[in-house]
Amino acid sequence: ALAIPVSLIGTFFIMYLMDFSINILTLLGIVLAIGLVVDDAIVVLENIYTKIEQGMSPMQAGIEGSKEIFFAVVATTVALVAVFLPVVFLDGLTGRLFREFGIVIAGSVAISAFVALTLTPMLSTRMIKHRKHGRFYEITEKFFIRLSESYRDSLTTFLRRRWLAPVIMVASFGLIYVLGTTLQSELAPMEDRSRLRVVVTAAEGSTFDYTHTYMDLLANQVRDSLKENIGVIQNVGGGGGGSATNSGNLTVVLSDPGTRERSQQEIAEGLTKQVSKLSGARVIVTQEPTIGDRRGGLPVQFVLQTSTFEKLAETLPRFMEAAGADQTFSTVDVNLKFNKPELRVEIDRDKARSMGVSVIDVAQTLQMSFSEQRLGYFVHSGKQYQVLGGFERVDRNDPRDILSTYIRARDGSLVQLDNVVDITDETGPPQLYRTNRFVSATVSAGLSPGKTIGDGIIAMQRVADSTLDESFTTSLAGSARDYAESSSSIAFAFLFALVLIYLVLAAQFESFRDPFTILLTVPLALLGALLSLWYFDQTLNIFSQIGIIMLVGLVTKNGILIVEFANQRREHGLNVRDAIIDASTSRFRPIL
Template structure:
């Protein structure tokens, strides 16, 4: 990445050609496309031709992107032929005859075969290249009228020179143009997509639709899937703990360790200059299960102490003291086991580093804060099992 950033800055100074530095995708296959791929969809090619220059101008000016390109380029010269139908009817020439004459003269269409010396040859209809090199040469072609007269094409048609794209692109059955952009140093795909959305809101009309392609599409889908997985993991752990503890209060105390872990992960990621990416999000989901065990050790042991006859405050004090060693041992072993990820090197090291820093940071902060916050919350929220057992006996 560092080499790519240096090369990108160097090639921007070269003005005789447009150069792009592309890296292999970390996820989503082996493509080497630029990370941001934004698709503009319209109902007509004319609308795309009208809007694209202004859209690309805003993209070039944006500090979020260091390079940009679009696949739909209006660079192919073309000549449009318009038939004067009234004049053609007056001279007895049908538009079909005009179209067929142009087709036979310019397309090189095969008319048949002939045999000579035992070999078969194709018969191709085409005007000599010297007589069709220029658009104005079309005017000198003759077409036969219904009366058998030869009429020059100049009397029947008008020419309009224009430019058109060499190839048309479609996305979800709409005419489309895909804008690809490289990110500036320190910018993420999420920030790039937000910037594209902002530019689209300012430049596109109501008749346009937008979509994502390539790495951008996979990033957005992965982000939404990971958020769903995170919420599902929290709910699943809470329901399992509620069934195990036979209480809805005690799992709440344990689940308070999750925001502590997330806060620690974010602080460490900020200190290490890491972004919120797919790898760090996976690490945060891992934290939900890793940090919950600290709270489980304290709460379960405190409940046992209460059932043995101690009051709530005395029970949580005993549980915190006696469970301090196993909490520190399990947390230290987890942190030390994941520590090599934070200093990984080689291909794909960025993903391992992001995941390692998120998990290690969350474990360190949650372990330290859990020893103070969980006992305090337990004393206020948890069920008083002595009163509960007396009520059941009565």
């Protein structure tokens, strides 16, 4: 009980030195550290108490018990620190999130080991005495004795059938592979924040008044249809992925989760079905992600890149059709929209040449007439004014006014533009996008109920394989990119932690065999973690993956205790089998 506050005070001092604040992640680290801190104290205290029960004086038991357990505590501490150090040096979102968490855990473990090997033995010699046991001890001790004897008998039976060990290991690896490919994965589980975002994009060229009126009607419909809403915040003129006048968004604030019957996910699904029947604008319902940019759009963002705009314009409709037909997605959108009205001016070069008109003459005339190019400034009455070149508004209201424009030929005569050009009405994108110097389009998708961001990325890649040729490259953006980066970072941290633990334990035990024996317990622990996620219908996400990495340290900690005590028993003359049974049985209660 005294080891916990002392160790936590030291942990807070480390946070002070590192200039950390008290936040969710540091508090999570402190909560987990409490279990690790008390673990070291329990191991040392139990060993000292066992010595006292065997007849040693408290002082002698404190010295002998601490000496016997010293190497194991140091080895487990180094192993746990080695697990969390790779997390500290990760890049990207995972590194930013868990740097403080890793340092807090590593610092608390180091301090707890120091406290367990110094303060705990001293207090044990002062406070623990050999006394007559009470009735509660007599009742519980019988249970623990029977439990230990059952464990000893089971271990003895298993050691007679050692051929089961490789069978169990192979089966464990097989189940790990099956569960790893079966479990859904995502960046972080969706949190009920009691807030939805409705993004609206009207047709290109829509006026502000039209968008404002549409948003008013939509906001009133949301208020009337959602009994869970306590407010709707309306923003017109931005946020929908289009120009300022044709887009907007609604922020729907919901009542507290405990006061409503439906979850945020269920409300979002119902609202999506409702707005899908609307016409006049494109409406998308999104939820704020637990981690990442809360205004980053739909969860799955897939970037298509190629060398020419024509190739992208030709392939994009097929990709969108295939993605829209995939059951993984509830909504599919793209930032490259061909909805802006344009006039295509084609010059008849032969006719223009015969009339003494060049292509550059046509281009300059159109630019001067219609672009309102700034030609300079002038100052009048102390104020500066711009000089803009171009026709008056009344002379360029109709797109066909272009044909009435005159251009001066080489001989000085005026030639009407409709003699040398043809114009056609077309639609094009309001703006072009580039990624890594390639023309690009970002396809965004919302997920169907029961689907995760990992499922969405797999589905997008499947669509890309069926519709894109070799001239295209793809990448991820937004939450999908954060998910991919965090998954690769976590995998690297997991493997690096295993290698680091092996090297540290090899140096500690001066053996390459003992660390390998300890690390063989990791697959069984990993299998237990994956089975728990599967049974409780949870996903593989950044938090569960960090928990799995932490599990590596905890499992190796138990293995270190057993292997170290087995080595001590062998030094006292026991054979391998008896040393294993005796060490495992003696460590059974403190590990439990």
